[in-house]
Amino acid sequence: MSNSERAGDSAFARVLRSSIARSGLSLDRVQARLLAKGIPVSVTALSYWQSGKRQPERRSSISAVAALEDVLALRPGELLGLLPPPKPRGAPARRRPPSDTVNFPMEALLALLERVGAPYALEQQHRLNPITVHDRCEVAEDGGQRSTTARTVFQATADAQDRWLLVYDHGGADAGPPYLQALRNCTAGRVEVDTEHGLTAAELLFDRSIDRGETQLIEYTLANGGPPYPECRNTYYREFRRPVREYLLEIRFHTPPRQCWQYSRAGEDPEQRRDLKLDATGGVHAIALDFGPGVFGISWL
Structure with missing residues (x-):
């Protein structure tokens, strides 16, 4: 060899x-x-x-x-x-089939879902499809992740859908759980934390139940304690297990970086990259249309 x-x-x-x-x-x-x-x-x-x-x-x-x-x-x-994107730090973890979890032990996730009262969430994850997702990540002065605000539009594929289960990876056992604040059209329900594996599971309860074909828009923030803030390893991304019509990602920096670029990978295709320029407020954004399954994110130096 x-x-x-x-x-x-x-x-x-x-x-x-x-x-x-x-x-x-x-x-x-x-x-x-x-x-x-x-x-x-x-x-x-x-x-x-x-x-x-x-x-x-x-x-x-x-x-x-x-x-x-x-x-x-x-x-x-x-x-x-x-370099491939590092393991997600602070990005909401996608709910995956049991054989497709890569970020943490599946047994830990199943135990956490049991504690939050949603043991069958993995089997039922197809009942709400994300149509539009908008993430805004705030990077603190020390380079850590201060907060993430997410706005998502879901479309129901079954009747009587009244909640979304959020699974959040803190970035390891050393990083404490974030503070969840429901901002729009939802309230926080049951919340359970696995400190050993650095995971949080939380219910976001819709302000009304929606039936097949109907949509619901919710918005929430996950704020981290600090300083120091949890390390985000100079990247933020989402992994989409199913296609999404629109994904908008914003990164707001306290201290502007020297270089930023967006990247994406879909299936076995080679990674695509494009340089980004800071806007007048010291941030960048990137958008993906009709994207997925795959990974889409922004990195910086």
Whole structure:
């Protein structure tokens, strides 16, 4: 097996490995040049990245990759564009079939649904289809996620639909649960928290029951405690298990980043990227039309 075909390899690892070899620099010299830029990275981490054993995920690691592109004389984004989106931090978790959960143990989710009084939510998730989804993420001064406000229009595929079950991933056991505030056409019902796995399940009760073909618009905010605020790893995205007609994503920054881009992946298609420019208020937005299944998000440096 050649170096470029080793088990667990990735495009990021292959390009990083070949770029380091082409530069003629040892990992110690790469580390020294990064440190001169104020970016401390261990030789062990660099070795793991180029071997494919691990990939950069934390905000500090993503910044190190951007500096690596400069050290290795690569184009901006040449390495960053090969990294898949990190595990969601603070994005509402999609309700998936039991065999398709990737963000946390399925047994933890099932136990949480039982506690919130919705043990059959996974089987019933098709009864409300999201038609339009609008997320607005507020990034705090420390780079963490201050809050997310979501506005969603649902269409019922069965009669007597009166609630939406929200499952929220805090971003790990160390991050505390957010404060849920119902803003429009709904109220917060039962809420249960799994501190071990960093999960919250909450009912959003509609102000009226809707029947097949009818729609309902709700709006709510998930606010995190801080500072420090939970780390969002310089990205925010949603994974859509079914098509959505419109998804609008806004990111509002306390401190404007140097670079922003939107990205999307659908099925086995290669990732699509497009650079974004900050608006006059220090934020960016991206929109997806008739999208999914797939992942759509925004990243920044």
